[in-house]
Amino acid sequence: MTTPRRPKPGDLVIDPLPPARTHPVSERLRQIYAEAARLFVEKGYDATSMSDIAQAVNITKAGLYHFVKSKEDLLMTIVTHGMDQLFDDVVEPARAVADPAERLSLIVRNHVMNIGRVRGRSGNPLTIIADDVSGLGGERKRQIDRRKREYFDLVRDTLGALQARGDIDGALDITVCAHNLIGVILWTARWRRPEGRASRDDVAEQILAFVSRGVLARRPPDTSTLANLPTDR
Amino acid sequence: MTTPRRPKPGDLVIDPLPPARTHPVSERLRQIYAEAARLFVEKGYDATSMSDIAQAVNITKAGLYHFVKSKEDLLMTIVTHGMDQLFDDVVEPARAVADPAERLSLIVRNHVMNIGRVRGRSGNPLTIIADDVSGLGGERKRQIDRRKREYFDLVRDTLGALQARGDIDGALDITVCAHNLIGVILWTARWRRPEGRASRDDVAEQILAFVSRGVLARRPPDTSTLANLPTDR
DNA sequence: TTGCAGAAACCGACCGACCGGTTAGTCTGT
DNA sequence: ACAGACTAACCGGTCGGTCGGTTTCTGCAA
Numbered sequence: 001m002t003t004p005r006r007p008k009p010g011d012l013v014i015d016p017l018p019p020a021r022t023h024p025v026s027e028r029l030r031q032i033y034a035e036a037a038r039l040f041v042e043k044g045y046d047a048t049s050m051s052d053i054a055q056a057v058n059i060t061k062a063g064l065y066h067f068v069k070s071k072e073d074l075l076m077t078i079v080t081h082g083m084d085q086l087f088d089d090v091v092e093p094a095r096a097v098a099d100p101a102e103r104l105s106l107i108v109r110n111h112v113m114n115i116g117r118v119r120g121r122s123g124n125p126l127t128i129i130a131d132d133v134s135g136l137g138g139e140r141k142r143q144i145d146r147r148k149r150e151y152f153d154l155v156r157d158t159l160g161a162l163q164a165r166g167d168i169d170g171a172l173d174i175t176v177c178a179h180n181l182i183g184v185i186l187w188t189a190r191w192r193r194p195e196g197r198a199s200r201d202d203v204a205e206q207i208l209a210f211v212s213r214g215v216l217a218r219r220p221p222d223t224s225t226l227a228n229l230p231t232d233r
Numbered sequence: 234m235t236t237p238r239r240p241k242p243g244d245l246v247i248d249p250l251p252p253a254r255t256h257p258v259s260e261r262l263r264q265i266y267a268e269a270a271r272l273f274v275e276k277g278y279d280a281t282s283m284s285d286i287a288q289a290v291n292i293t294k295a296g297l298y299h300f301v302k303s304k305e306d307l308l309m310t311i312v313t314h315g316m317d318q319l320f321d322d323v324v325e326p327a328r329a330v331a332d333p334a335e336r337l338s339l340i341v342r343n344h345v346m347n348i349g350r351v352r353g354r355s356g357n358p359l360t361i362i363a364d365d366v367s368g369l370g371g372e373r374k375r376q377i378d379r380r381k382r383e384y385f386d387l388v389r390d391t392l393g394a395l396q397a398r399g400d401i402d403g404a405l406d407i408t409v410c411a412h413n414l415i416g417v418i419l420w421t422a423r424w425r426r427p428e429g430r431a432s433r434d435d436v437a438e439q440i441l442a443f444v445s446r447g448v449l450a451r452r453p454p455d456t457s458t459l460a461n462l463p464t465d466r
Numbered sequence: 467t468t469g470c471a472g473a474a475a476c477c478g479a480c481c482g483a484c485c486g487g488t489t490a491g492t493c494t495g496t
Numbered sequence: 497a498c499a500g501a502c503t504a505a506c507c508g509g510t511c512g513g514t515c516g517g518t519t520t521c522t523g524c525a526a
Binding site: 043044047134135169171175176177179182184186188191192198203206209210211 | 410
């Protein structure tokens with residue numbers, strides 16, 4: 001029952017969803033994790049059967065069990081890998097940035113880029129499904145929840161630092177703001193289509209503008225003082 | 234195969250999840266829809282069995298099928314009812330408001346209040362699960378999607394009107410903004426606990442402030458001109 | 467007030483399909 | 497020879513749903 005190691009920087013980690021193993025992870029295994037992740041995201045964990053996954057990689061269910069211990073293990077590995085990516089791409093880089101405004105920009109940009117990234121032939125890694133971990137039993141669920149909490153705290157503390165130095169209106173509840181911000185980011189996974197009009201970069205910049213200035217803020221300090229009248233109809 | 238009617242104003246609609254029936258809908262039926270909704274939200278549609286639902290209302294599965302035609306019917310009725318509420322509480326009132334800024338406020342407030350409302354002994358009505366309608370076949374899924382689209386268009390058009398009159402920065406993509414806004418609202422269903430610190434009203438006002446002014450907008454037009462320096466530190 | 471028919475409410479037993487997972491054994495490359 | 501990759505057949509169990517029957521409620525004629 002050792003806690004599953006996650007790849008350290010310099011680990012030569014292979015692109016899509018590698019299990020914690022030594023180097024030449026078999027192509028099959030990669031394929032299995034990639035297809036399983038795609039199906040879990042597409043149809044949901046409960047609605048995806050092991051036969052579905054087996055069929056997607058062109059082996060029988062028994063063949064699939066040659067590589068994988070259980071369905072729950074499969075989910076745990078996938079979600080853990082998604083979390084690893086989140087920490088490698090977002091959390092650790094963010095912690096290296098001292099200025100909270102810059103840190104916030106980095107978090108938004110990197111997280112949005114992380115979501116919807118297409119790796120190999122797999123669909124987008126999850127983070128979304130990380131919310132759908134009800135299929136995980138006791139200790140493993142707690143492990144994922146702890147890392148989600150860690151990420152949330154990073155965001156909230158960053159907003160807290162901004163509020164402390166006066167960059168955020170004191171009337172705003174930074175805990176609620178942190179939820180809102182994360183909600184906006186994660187929501188992109190549900191509406192953005194890779195083939196759509198908006199690229200990942202576009203969306204990242206749009207979201208940054210959205211959360212920074214808000215939707216109703218007029219562009220520069222408006223030159224005409226008329227703008228401040230109470231509800232002009 | 235007539236399209237299921239939804240209650241018109243003045244219909245004397247009974248509180249939690251009534252099927253389309255004449256007045257004295259049986260208590261059992263109300264209980265069934267309420268418990269089913271609670272379980273679907275709690276564990277997900279696929280992970281909830283008909284036996285679970287039957288047990289929750291203290292009858293056998295066969296007894297349950299006396300009231301309900303199929304599991305999919307149950308889901309469809311619940312989701313349709315959730316949509317009805319969204320339209321009654323948010324869309325139709327919003328359409329009666331001419332000013333787009335006021336309309337936006339109404340949408341945010343009423344939608345946040347609608348989510349997490351507790352009716353009778355049922356949990357919060359869904360709108361969340363309206364995203365989880367993969368269990369619905371062809372035509373019925375399309376029917377729900379059409380109404381989701383209608384709501385989305387209302388939000389986007391409202392933002393469009395605000396942008397047209399200069400209240401929203403021209404650089405912002407209002408389609409992305411609409412997604413962001415809806416994401417923030419729906420996300421509340423995933424993190425807000427009724428017993429928690431923040432009331433529904435609190436959250437509604439916080440979100441309104443969040444999307445209006447953004448997080449990084451300093452309070453009033455800062456009196457010291459020093460504030461406009463490029464990235465201090 | 468009673469008797470009773472019919473409808474609504476409900477149950478125990480059961481169905482075929484499919485679930486996650488296992489077994490025993492067969493290929494194939496080294 | 498042997499190990500990894502893989503399969504056909506199968507396991508106990510649960511799924512959504514059905515069946516035939518019994519109880520309980522309700523309206524109404526005598």
